[in-house]
Amino acid sequence: MNPSTEIKAFSKASILVGPTEPSLWNLTLSQLLKQQTEATPSGQCVVFPEAGYRATYQQLYQNTLAVAKGLLAAGIRRGDNIGIFAGNCPPYVELFFAASHIGAALVVLNCTYSPSELEYALKHSECRLLFISSRIGRISSQEVLQMLENEDDRASLAELQEVILLKKSSQWAFREYADLIRGGGGISDSQITTRMCTVDPNDMCNLQFTSGTTAAPKAAMLTHNNLVNNGRFVGDRMKLSEKDIVCCPPPLFHCFGLVLGLLAALTHGSSIVFPSETFQAQEVLNALSKERCTALHGVPAMFSAELELLQPDVDLSRLRTGIAAGAPVPRKMMMDLRKTFNMSEITNTYGMTETSPASFMTFTDDPVEKRLSTVGKLLPHMRAKIVETNGEIVPTGARGELCVAGFALQIGYWQNPEKTAEVMRTDENGIRWMHTGDEAVFDNEGYCRITGRIKDIIIRGGENILPLEIEERLVQHPSIIQASVIGIANSKYGEAVGAFLQQRASHERPSQEELGKFVRETLGWHKAPVHVFWLRGDEEFPKTGSGKIKKHVLKERGTELVRKEMRLSKL
Structure with missing residues (x-):
């Protein structure tokens, strides 16, 4: 293993310091896409089989510029928030980069939200525009759209100036996505370039709501540098290259799909396939076979469904790696994926929305036992420690709460300094730590094993x-x-x-x-x-x-x- 990928492990205390090489990139999402387009303009970038959409890096870049012009024409300013309520679809990726071109932030909204949950999220995040699908997979968005059409319900959403439909529908009077793009016809390339120059890599580009259980969900403020570098280091651990094709069933409204999927691929010139709007195990298997994918992402529940449906005619001959994350992966399932799915280089990743998301990850060539029993080692430019309830660091090998620090940490929770202060605390050395709420243990080699949610x-x-x-x-x-x-x-x-x-x-x-x-x-x-x-x-x-x-x-x-x-x- 390259020395730069080694982790310093301190035998007496549960403290880890990640590698300092390679150095961090200082790029906006807009600069990243332009850079990759110049490197591989004709390389396949994004595929949505269900929508019949297939774009090269050059095509995606041009599409995002057209959308960015539409956003400018709609009055979106630097620092504004725009929301999207949809399944995995082409406009999701286009809007993500288009917003970054003009210094706006994309608020990714959980497409399973009820009308009241969506109303809360829109109000809290102060979205100026909302892009929405009238149907997400097999589920109609009728109740949500009725809420948005009702003037009394909309009265609480003072910042929301317009709702835009991503798919054509005669049932609703809202403007459509294609009309927004046409509306940007009068915006010049120089206007977009001028706006791009005002965007800083440390600006917030993405607002993601955490999974609330007993309280209202909080919105993590994530920057260009958070997401670009996290995706890059994750792709490094997977050994991605322009030859790889990543199959990504997890949703784009979550860091798994957006960062471990989309950005891990794009930072390495790889191609990424989103099999369907919402998770459908059969569509995943179809995509793996037809697109000849080399990597597959998923959470245990997804892998379980795919393994159950797998038939001998599914071609998995090129599949080698992927990420298992989101929840602890049972040992038997990991073995099944290695043997049945041909994923000999499968990796484990650990993180949370607030750390954009990955902080630990295994390598493709780690010993099998380490990939079965741990979430790997720290990513570069990260730190970690394990503490008792009183904040004291425990000895190596002892369990306690995992805390992480470094480049991946969120700015904080949007409009919620109290909750931010609860989980993000600065120590006597000026290091800001995220208290994860997960119980973990480090071994003497610097590997981390998650033993469960403290509350579980x-x-x-x-x-x-x-x-x-x-x-x-x-x-x-x-x-x-x-x-x-x-x-x-x-x-x-x-x-x-x-x-x-x-x-x-x-x-x-x-x-x-x-x-x-x-x-x-x-x-x-x-x-x-x-x-x-x-x-x-x-x-x-x-x-x-x-x-x-x-x-x-x-x-x-x-x-x-x-x-x-x-x-x-x-x-």
């Missing part, structure tokens, strides 16, 4: 139980496709282990006693699920728009099911 840890009789290790054991059972473990309130022990399970159709459902015995073969007796809940038929786990399982929803559901069972037992 089950505390049974004063003993901490990690859901991940139970989930990894449960999915080794031939009858189980996927498992999610949560804590259920218990009057005697405080909490008991509960497990939601998805059954493999071709196998018999084991009894709770059988499952308990299976878990205890490798784990302690107290880690066997006390409460087991099976998903019904084609039912899926509740997920965020980015594909993560909503554990808080399962916890609420499990608690209610146990209460109901107790009430019935007393009758």
Whole structure:
């Protein structure tokens, strides 16, 4: 391994310092796209098979300039925010770069938002324009569009000057995307160039809402330098080049799709394929085969669905790498991806929206065991430490809360200095640390292992139980496709282990006693699920728009099911 990629590990304390080489780029998104266009103008850049859209670097660049002119004509100024509420589609990528050309920020909105959630996000982020699809995948946006059309509902959105439809629709009176582009016909190239010169790489270019569970979501302010360098270092770890074709099912409203997907590819002259507007496992398999992809991204729930549908006629001969992220990946699934999907160089990545997103990542040539059990080593120009609740750094090998610092950290939460101060704290050396809320441990080689969300840890009789290790054991059972473990309130022990399970159709459902015995073969007796809940038929786990399982929803559901069972037992 190149010395510049090594991590300094301090044996006495859980502190890591990432490499200082290669040096950081100081580029706007606009400058990045122009630079790559000049290097490989005819190279394939972005493909949306569902939309029949295929653009070279030169074509994408020209498209984004046309959109930027439309934005200028619509009155968008430097520092303004514009929003997009859509699935993975060509205008998403065009608007991302077009906004960067003129110094505006793209607010990427979760396309699963309800009308009230969208109203809150638009109001909070002060969007001047909203670009929206009338239909996202198989789901109509009718309720959201009705809210936006209603003058009383729109009254609270004082900053929103216009709603623009991305797809043609006779049902709604809003202006269409093509009209916005035509509206920029009177804007000259020199006007765009002049505006480009005012944009700084440290300006905010992207506003991303975090996944809120018990409170309103917060919006992370991310800069050009945050995103460009993060995408670049991620692509470096994957060994991407202009020969690679990345298949990216994760949504563009999330850092996974936008940075680990789009920008990791574009910083390396690679091509990227977005199989469908919303995740469809069969469309992913079709894209892998037809586009001859070399890399595949996903969260565990996506990989699980793809593995289940895989047929012998799917051509995976060129597939070699990809990223598994968003949630801990069970060991069995990682092995299946290496063997069945030919992903011998699959990587693990860890991060969060607030760190734009990656801070740790494995290398393609890391030992298999390290890629199975850890999230790798720090990216360049990052620092990390593990602390106790009192802020003291723990010894190497001990668990605690993971904190990270460096180039990838957000500016802060938009219009929310209180929440920013809660999680971003400056130490006595002037280093600003992001407190992640994740429990982790470092080994002596500088690898990081995430042991769970601190709030997800089950505390049974004063003993901490990690859901991940139970989930990894449960999915080794031939009858189980996927498992999610949560804590259920218990009057005697405080909490008991509960497990939601998805059954493999071709196998018999084991009894709770059988499952308990299976878990205890490798784990302690107290880690066997006390409460087991099976998903019904084609039912899926509740997920965020980015594909993560909503554990808080399962916890609420499990608690209610146990209460109901107790009430019935007393009758």
